[in-house]
Structures are given as structure tokens and as C-alpha cells.
Amino acid sequence: MAKPTTDKSKNAATATEPEYPLTTMAVVAPLVGWLIPGGGHILLKRYGRGILLLVSVVAMFLIGLGMQGRIYKPNGGDILDILGFVGDVGSGVLYLLARIMDWGNVMAANATADYGKTFLIVAGLLNFIAAADAHHIALGKKP
Amino acid sequence: MTINLSHFSAAAVFALFASVVFGITQRNSTIEQVRYGLYCFALFVGGVFLAGWVMALIRR
Numbered sequence: 030m031a032k033p034t035t036d037k038s039k040n041a042a043t044a045t046e047p048e049y050p051l052t053t054m055a056v057v058a059p060l061v062g063w064l065i066p067g068g069g070h071i072l073l074k075r076y077g078r079g080i081l082l083l084v085s086v087v088a089m090f091l092i093g094l095g096m097q098g099r100i101y102k103p104n105g106g107d108i109l110d111i112l113g114f115v116g117d118v119g120s121g122v123l124y125l126l127a128r129i130m131d132w133g134n135v136m137a138a139n140a141t142a143d144y145g146k147t148f149l150i151v152a153g154l155l156n157f158i159a160a161a162d163a164h165h166i167a168l169g170k171k172p
Numbered sequence: 173m174t175i176n177l178s179h180f181s182a183a184a185v186f187a188l189f190a191s192v193v194f195g196i197t198q199r200n201s202t203i204e205q206v207r208y209g210l211y212c213f214a215l216f217v218g219g220v221f222l223a224g225w226v227m228a229l230i231r232r
Binding site: 148 | 201
């Protein structure tokens with residue numbers, strides 16, 4: 030059974046926990062980071078990290094397309110298609126570019142194409158993590 | 173342009189890029205990030221070998 034929290038321990042916890050006020054940069058950096066992979070870090074002057082994130086996410090996305098991976102659309106209907114769309118859309122401007130240029134509009138016909146689809150989804154999911162990291166840096170939670 | 177990667181090379185490329193992102197985002201200092209990135213890469217690639225051996229043993 031969980032211990033009941035007393036007012037005393039609650040006060041002690043709030044006293045030790047530092048406050049991180051929400052700034053404009055803490056909102057803008059993750060948005061930029063989502064749209065342009067690594068952009069949030071570059072905006073926060075973490076150039077090395079930003080470039081590595083950019084290279085990693087863009088390379089995964091391009092390799093996924095090169096492997097004939099499929100790009101999911103928002104009106105998939107099936108729950109797995111919707112989850113695939115959520116993953117893909119994490120790549121930000123890369124996803125929009127792929128939709129505009131009609132890249133990845135193929136059905137997975139072999140194992141390589143299935144790996145490509147996974148690369149595309151994971152590139153987006155990794156970019157979400159990078160955007161969240163940019164948010165933490167902007168807040169001051171992370172150096 | 174079509175890229176044809178084998179299962180292992182696709183897994184190794186995947187491990188490399190995922191490890192870079194994990195290292196950068198999950199640790200604070202540069203040395204910790206490098207260590208954690210290498211740790212994740214080793215786990216990914218080790219997992220591939222382990223899964224490969226398990227599948228090979230099941231197949232027998």
C-alpha cells in the first residue's frame with residue numbers, strides 16, 4: 030500500500046524541486062525541432078548535437094524512401110495505419126515534402142520495403158524525442 | 173533511387189542512427205552521450221546476433 034502523503038513531505042518536495050518557467054523559446058524550439066530535424070538544438074546554439082540529429086533523422090528518412098518504404102496518409106482508417114501516420118508525421122517538413130512530391134506512395138511488396146516503412150516511422154519517432162529534448166534544454170532542465 | 177540492404181546491414185544502419193539520437197537525448201554531458209550511444213549500439217547489434225542465433229536454433 031502506498032504511503033499517504035503528508036503536507037510536510039509535500040512541502041519538502043516542492044521546496045527541493047527547482048522551477049522551470051515556460052518561456053517562448055521552450056515552445057518555439059520543439060516546434061522548430063519537429064519541423065526541421067535538429068533545428069531546435071541549432072536554435073538553442075547546440076550546433077554539434079543539432080547537426081548530428083539532422084543527419085541521423087534525414088538519413089533514416091531517405092534510406093527508408095530508398096528502400097521503397099511506404100508513407101502513411103492521415104485517412105488510413107485502420108488503427109495501425111493511424112499509428113504509422115503519427116510516426117511518419119514526426120519527420121516534420123520531410124513528411125510534408127514526401128506527400129507533396131508523392132514519394133513513398135507504394136505498397137510493401139517485399140521485406141526490404143517493409144524495413145523501409147519501419148525506417149520512415151522510426152525517423153519520425155526519433156525526431157519527436159529530439160524535439161522533446163530541445164524543449165528540456167530551452168527550459169533549463171538539461172545543459 | 174533504390175537501396176537494397178541485407179537484413180543485417182539494415183539493422184546495423186538502424187542501430188547506428190537510433191543510437192546517435194538516444195545518446196544525444198538521454199544523457200547530459202558529451203562523454204556520457206558518447207558512452208550511452210555506444211552502449212545502445214552494442215545492445216542493438218548484440219540483440220540482432222542473439223535473435224539470429226535463437227531463430228537458427230528454433231529452425232533446427
